[in-house]
Amino acid sequence: MKTSCISVDIFVDNSENYSQAVDLLNKGEVVAFPTETVYGLGAVATNEDAVKKIFAAKGRPSDNPLIVHIGSIEEVSTYIEKVPEIAKKCMEKFWPGPLTIVMKAKKNVLAPSVTAGLSTVGLRMPDHPVALTLLQTLKKPVAAPSANKSGKPSPTKAKHVEEDLQGQIPLILDGGTTGIGLESTVLDVTVTPPAILRPGGITKEMLEEVIGEVIQPTLSEQDQKETPKAPGMKYTHYAPNAPVYLVEQNIETVRKAIEQLHQKGEVVALLAPSEYEQLNPDHFFSFGQQGNKDEIGAKLYDDLRACDKTNASIILATTTSIEGVGAAIMNRLEKAAGRKWYSVKEN
Numbered sequence: 001m002k003t004s005c006i007s008v009d010i011f012v013d014n015s016e017n018y019s020q021a022v023d024l025l026n027k028g029e030v031v032a033f034p035t036e037t038v039y040g041l042g043a044v045a046t047n048e049d050a051v052k053k054i055f056a057a058k059g060r061p062s063d064n065p066l067i068v069h070i071g072s073i074e075e076v077s078t079y080i081e082k083v084p085e086i087a088k089k090c091m092e093k094f095w096p097g098p099l100t101i102v103m104k105a106k107k108n109v110l111a112p113s114v115t116a117g118l119s120t121v122g123l124r125m126p127d128h129p130v131a132l133t134l135l136q137t138l139k140k141p142v143a144a145p146s147a148n149k150s151g152k153p154s155p156t157k158a159k160h161v162e163e164d165l166q167g168q169i170p171l172i173l174d175g176g177t178t179g180i181g182l183e184s185t186v187l188d189v190t191v192t193p194p195a196i197l198r199p200g201g202i203t204k205e206m207l208e209e210v211i212g213e214v215i216q217p218t219l220s221e222q223d224q225k226e227t228p229k230a231p232g233m234k235y236t237h238y239a240p241n242a243p244v245y246l247v248e249q250n251i252e253t254v255r256k257a258i259e260q261l262h263q264k265g266e267v268v269a270l271l272a273p274s275e276y277e278q279l280n281p282d283h284f285f286s287f288g289q290q291g292n293k294d295e296i297g298a299k300l301y302d303d304l305r306a307c308d309k310t311n312a313s314i315i316l317a318t319t320t321s322i323e324g325v326g327a328a329i330m331n332r333l334e335k336a337a338g339r340k341w342y343s344v345k346e347n
């Protein structure tokens with residue numbers, strides 16, 4: 001299959017640009033498109049054969065459910081049995097936006113593979129002009145996971161999608177670099193208090209201002225459960241080829257770590273705030289200005305992918321605090337690192 005990549009101008013509301021994508025989706029094909037978080041690989045969520053193509057293209061385990069993207073809040077009642085008040089408040093405040101809300105699904109409306117056998121479904125209205133125009137032109141729900149090969153970092157550029165899925169999907173809509181760069185927050189409102197199954201751009205703090213107490217389990221608490229509530233969280237994710245180690249955000253610690261690794265003949269790629277470049281690692285990928293979490297989030301996956309294009313034998317990534325978007329950044333970094341920390345040997 002030939003993969004075409006067409007550029008869509010996000011500043012022009014011209015639905016003709018979208019007709020190829022809409023036709024393909026209506027025919028039961030899959031299409032990659034940008035959202036404000038990461039690129040998604042979409043199929044019409046009521047078409048089982050189409051949804052199965054997503055799993056095949058990504059190499060995704062079939063027990064991992066997909067998020068359903070919709071173009072308006074009104075559509076929610078088509079898919080959800082009874083919309084909880086808490087969910088309504090969240091939609092009013094955060095939609096369109098990077099928040100997926102897990103609710104009890106109506107039976108026999110969505111394709112069975114979308115929910116992977118669960119009684120719930122995660123819905124989200126994305127805040128990206130291309131995604132919204134596509135959904136509103138199509139007038140159908142679109143099931144879409146991130147448009148990467150399973151186990152690779154999520155794509156934040158059309159070229160990342162090409163790298164992973166070239167030849168396996170017919171079309172990529174190129175809307176430039178996505179803004180947030182980390183996948184949406186997944187919030188389960190079927191439990192009391194509501195629980196964050198995956199941290200993202202809508203933070204625990206932001207949610208609590210609107211709906212009161214929200215639970216955000218740590219990664220180790222999530223691992224202890226035999227069946228994680230968000231099935232996707234149990235798989236290794238976001239992993240570049242060289243091993244990733246977390247390292248404390250402290251310039252002297254990182255300096256020693258690089259020295260010690262060089263003594264062992266390792267080629268070091270460093271992901272850290274811009275001022276760490278002076279430490280002369282073999283490859284440097286800037287997290288932007290120190291402490292700016294939005295910048296770290298926006299660049300993280302691109303940096304992890306860029307490491308694969310170097311000869312680095314080890315990747316060091318500096319950590320950040322878990323306030324605000326920091327929770328999502330550390331969640332993804334810990335996964336990329338398999339929670340390995342680099343320990344500096346004192347001499």
Ligand code: TXA
Nearest residue numbers: 037040065120121122145146183184229230231232233
């Ligand atoms: O930002 C995003 O959410 C992107 C863009 C494309 O919208 N999508 C995305 O989808 O990240 P995906 O499939 O890569 O991640 C969906 C996560 C998985 O961890 C999955 O297990 C969880 O959401 N999930 C989906 N439906 C669920 C459900 N009914 N109950 C619990 N977890 C669910």
Ligand code: MG
Nearest residue numbers: 145146154183
């Ligand atoms: Mg994903």
